[in-house]
Amino acid sequence: MELEDAKRKFIESWGKLGSEWGINRTMAQVHALLLISPDPLTTEEIMETLSISRGNANMTLRDLIGWGLIEKQHKPGERKEYFFADKDVWNIAKQVAKERRKRELEPVIKVLDELSKVTGDANDPEFSTFNKSVTDINKLAKNVDKTLETMLGAEENWFWGGIFKLFK
Amino acid sequence: MELEDAKRKFIESWGKLGSEWGINRTMAQVHALLLISPDPLTTEEIMETLSISRGNANMTLRDLIGWGLIEKQHKPGERKEYFFADKDVWNIAKQVAKERRKRELEPVIKVLDELSKVTGDANDPEFSTFNKSVTDINKLAKNVDKTLETMLGAEENWFWGGIFKLFK
DNA sequence: TTAAACTTTCAAAACTTTTTGAAAGTTTAA
DNA sequence: TTAAACTTTCAAAAAGTTTTGAAAGTTTAA
Incomplete structure (x- = not known):
């Protein structure tokens, strides 16, 4: 070509x-x-x-x-x-991750926190299903957030190096 | 509410x-x-x-x-x-990651592999800039791919547990 | 068979997002 | 100042995406 x-x-x-x-x-x-x-x-x-x-x-x-x-x-x-x-691919990836975290993840976590606070009768399946899904997703979102924070703060070489081989 | x-x-x-x-x-x-x-x-x-x-x-x-x-x-x-x-948040995340990997990451890697093969004069800045960006992005994409593969194959608890604390 | 109960399709319409380009705005040098 | 060189704006148009709903298709029970 x-x-x-x-x-x-x-x-x-x-x-x-x-x-x-x-x-x-x-x-x-x-x-x-x-x-x-x-x-x-x-x-x-x-x-x-x-x-x-x-x-x-x-x-x-x-x-x-x-x-x-x-x-x-x-x-x-x-x-x-x-x-x-900027031609540094690691910087690009970091920058995109940082922006999306700020623009999308943060607002979602805010809503989920609010929805997690809704109270109800634990015996009402309508409530308990809602509550379980919301709190589970909230936990996931927060875990992703923390993970990103850690990765963004970390230095470049762990990514190119073998950190991920740890859980093969 | x-x-x-x-x-x-x-x-x-x-x-x-x-x-x-x-x-x-x-x-x-x-x-x-x-x-x-x-x-x-x-x-x-x-x-x-x-x-x-x-x-x-x-x-x-x-x-x-x-x-x-x-x-x-x-x-x-x-x-x-x-x-x-499926109400299991981990399954949902895994499923979405799996599908996007297949639908988006794989085709991009295919193109990048093809573009990495383009040869040219290493002294031509037009060529060497193109080549460096393409091969770097290709490496990144493959690293992401491998990482996803590993994560998708791994068991759930590493995510909820503290694997990511490793590189704090 | 038949017909009722349900699911699928797809062209046209509605909606959303992106792009255009001409006009307005800004900066600089003389 | 002025005017040339450049950048920004934004309303209207184009392009792209999603939704509708009526018609066609399928399945099941009798």
Whole structure:
């Protein structure tokens, strides 16, 4: 396969994966493009390469900055803004996990805590089934939360190294 | 909060979480409803409770069965089909992880393997940046895959217990 | 068989999300 | 100041996804 085809395929696949994970396609594609660019790119170049509008490019770049996945760069003597992606895969994974934890897991735990407090007659199957499911899910969510916290705080090498071999 | 309100809130929150994670809202809501129902429900009851159409209920129930999250049950002497959800939170998590691994991770690894094979001039920054990102992501994806495989094959209690305390 | 009871399908409609692009806003250099 | 170079906004349009509901299909009991 030619390099140019391979790049196109990478951008396309990354976009598809993104949309399956609740990240919009364009955002994932712009990220992919910057990941494989040796040099920072301008809005203009991104619009051109991916055939997207100025408005879309601008919004997407802002979102990616919000996710902590890309940064702006200024070249001395130039007015234009350049964008580049952090290329460290471990940082990317950490950043995404951190954001999703904050945006999705935390609000869910808040609701579950509230629902866990609902009281009722332990002999009423309606209540006891509800209560068991809610408290179980709450425990799971909190366990996931703690686990993420630990992993995010830990240093990189445990992941690439063999920690997971421990429970083979 | 009243039990009935709490149930409604649970269904609504579960639906919202689902849609953030690429699972459609109705599917997550039907699942939530069955999770907190002490007894199996008919299509009719589900349609009624969630105010959804017959077609929608039918498709959604089929999808949930495909995900391995609910099952059909037949009551002796009755024509109707009843549906119930596995209430074991660990099973649910395992099932979802297993399906997403199959549906999303595996195809991505396939593409990455293909893209890793692309050859080029190591002195060309275009090539070497592409190659580094692709091979790094491929390594990450494979590491996640292996980790999931291990976790899915392992027994439940390591999760609730303290395995993760190991790398605090 | 038949017909009642139930389930499935699918094209069209409703809804949601994303994208566009022109206009407004901002910054900079002279 | 001014105007050129650039960025941001946002309402409307397009694209994508989900839902509806009526019609077709299936199963069962008699």
